[in-house]
Amino acid sequence: MVERPVVTPSAGITPVQQMLASGTGALLTSVFVTPLDVVKIRLQAQQTPFYQGKCYLYCNGLMDHIYVCQNGAGCTSWYKTPTHFSGTLDAFVKITRNEGVRSLWSGLPPTLVMAVPATVIYFTCYDQLRDLLRYGMGFQGNYIPLVAGGLARLGAVSVISPLELVRTKMQSRKVTYSELRVCILSSVAQDGWLSLWRGWGPTVLRDVPFSALYWFNYELVKAHLCDKYNVSQATFSISFTAGAISGAVAAIMTLPFDVVKTRRQIQLGEMETLGVPVKNPTSTWYIMRGIWTESGYRGLFAGFIPRVIKVAPACAVMISTYEFGKIFFQKMNLDRQQQAC
Numbered sequence: 001m002v003e004r005p006v007v008t009p010s011a012g013i014t015p016v017q018q019m020l021a022s023g024t025g026a027l028l029t030s031v032f033v034t035p036l037d038v039v040k041i042r043l044q045a046q047q048t049p050f051y052q053g054k055c056y057l058y059c060n061g062l063m064d065h066i067y068v069c070q071n072g073a074g075c076t077s078w079y080k081t082p083t084h085f086s087g088t089l090d091a092f093v094k095i096t097r098n099e100g101v102r103s104l105w106s107g108l109p110p111t112l113v114m115a116v117p118a119t120v121i122y123f124t125c126y127d128q129l130r131d132l133l134r135y136g137m138g139f140q141g142n143y144i145p146l147v148a149g150g151l152a153r154l155g156a157v158s159v160i161s162p163l164e165l166v167r168t169k170m171q172s173r174k175v176t177y178s179e180l181r182v183c184i185l186s187s188v189a190q191d192g193w194l195s196l197w198r199g200w201g202p203t204v205l206r207d208v209p210f211s212a213l214y215w216f217n218y219e220l221v222k223a224h225l226c227d228k229y230n231v232s233q234a235t236f237s238i239s240f241t242a243g244a245i246s247g248a249v250a251a252i253m254t255l256p257f258d259v260v261k262t263r264r265q266i267q268l269g270e271m272e273t274l275g276v277p278v279k280n281p282t283s284t285w286y287i288m289r290g291i292w293t294e295s296g297y298r299g300l301f302a303g304f305i306p307r308v309i310k311v312a313p314a315c316a317v318m319i320s321t322y323e324f325g326k327i328f329f330q331k332m333n334l335d336r337q338q339q340a341c
Contacts, residue, residue, distance in 0.1 A: 012330045018124045021325025026119035029318045030112055035104035036310055039091045118160040123322055125152035126215060142220065149215030150208045157203050162196035206257035210250045217246035218319065233327065240320035247315025248308050255307060256300040260287045 085091040095103050129148035133139045188195065221242040222234050229238070251258075291299040 012333050013326055014329075015124055015128065017329040017333075018127055018326065019120045021322050021329065022120045022123035023116050024325055025123070025318045025321035026116045027112065028321050029119075029314050030108060030115050031105070032317050033310060033314045034108050035092070038104050038106060039088055039095065040306065042085065042091055042095065114160060114163065118156050119318070121159055122152050122156035122211075125155055126211075130215075142216065145215040145219040146212045150212035153207050153211035154204060157200065157207055158197070161200045161203060202257070202261040206254050206261045209257065210254045213250040213253055214246050214315065217249050218242050221245050234323055236320050236324050239323040240316045243319035244312045244316035248312040251307050251311040252304070255304060256288060258307065259291065259300055 085094060092104070126148050129151055130144055133144050133148060184196070191198075222238060225238045225242060226232070226234055229235075231238070234242070288300065
């Protein structure tokens with residue numbers, strides 16, 4: 001095997017540039033995956049018609065969002081025409097033909113409001129933590145990405161969770177942004193500060209293991225492919241392939257937690273929408289046992305294929321765009337240094 005120089009992954013790039021690279025990746029991923037979830041929700045609505053207060057979980061592969069049906073007749077842009085769809089491809093064709101291509105991106109603006117800052121925090125923190133552990137503190141081993149990935153996702157979830165809850169309330173109660181402060185204070189006055197993190201537990205139980213497994217596998221697969229093709233730095237295709245493989249593996253291994261989190265999130269969203277007092281949350285393990293009793297192991301792995309189909313390309317697009325952005329800024333900074341000399 002040819003000796004390759006040890007390169008610090010984030011050498012020659014500032015945290016602000018890391019944020020720009022990850023923000024661009026989040027934007028492109030949201031644009032790419034949003035049509036898939038618009039179609040998924042329309043197919044769900046066909047089986048279970050929308051009614052006032054009904055909630056559906058929207059996920060663009062990076063972030064989960066509750067979509068609240070505010071009126072039984074139309075449900076804004078998500079459900080304009082009661083067209084019957086025979087499948088995913090048929091839904092794409094009929095939505096495009098009857099409602100226009102723009103309808104496939106009808107949920108994009110609220111997605112970007114949450115997904116971009118969350119992804120910026122997550123990816124930037126991961127790089128900073130990984131480099132701190134490996135190069136700043138001298139720790140070595142394959143476990144470094146696992147630890148850094150888990151901690152970075154924990155931080156991102158903790159920051160975004162209250163904002164997502166407030167956003168759901170604003171959407172369901174038609175609260176304007178000018179009334180955001182009143183919305184937060186009323187929630188805190190009624191249920192206490194911890195109410196802003198309601199649903200945090202199930203989210204952490206799914207997202208932290210997912211991120212730990214994702215980064216662990218991503219760094220291993222990327223290193224293997226770099227060795228195989230004898231390159232010192234991952235190319236776009238290597239990052240894309242490693243991201244897709246690691247995303248699929250992590251999605252499969254954390255699927256039971258995803259099923260529990262989806263059910264919990266939708267229940268909380270509908271209770272908030274209908275103004276029903278939120279009861280003490282049922283534990284994740286209790287919900288998991290209930291699903292096992294109802295449907296067996298199949299219930300815990302429900303949605304296996306749709307989740308992998310969505311998460312794998314989302315992870316591939318996100319990480320390859322992020323790595324490309326970092327390489328772009330590294331070269332730009334290097335050129336500036338050479339010109340200065």
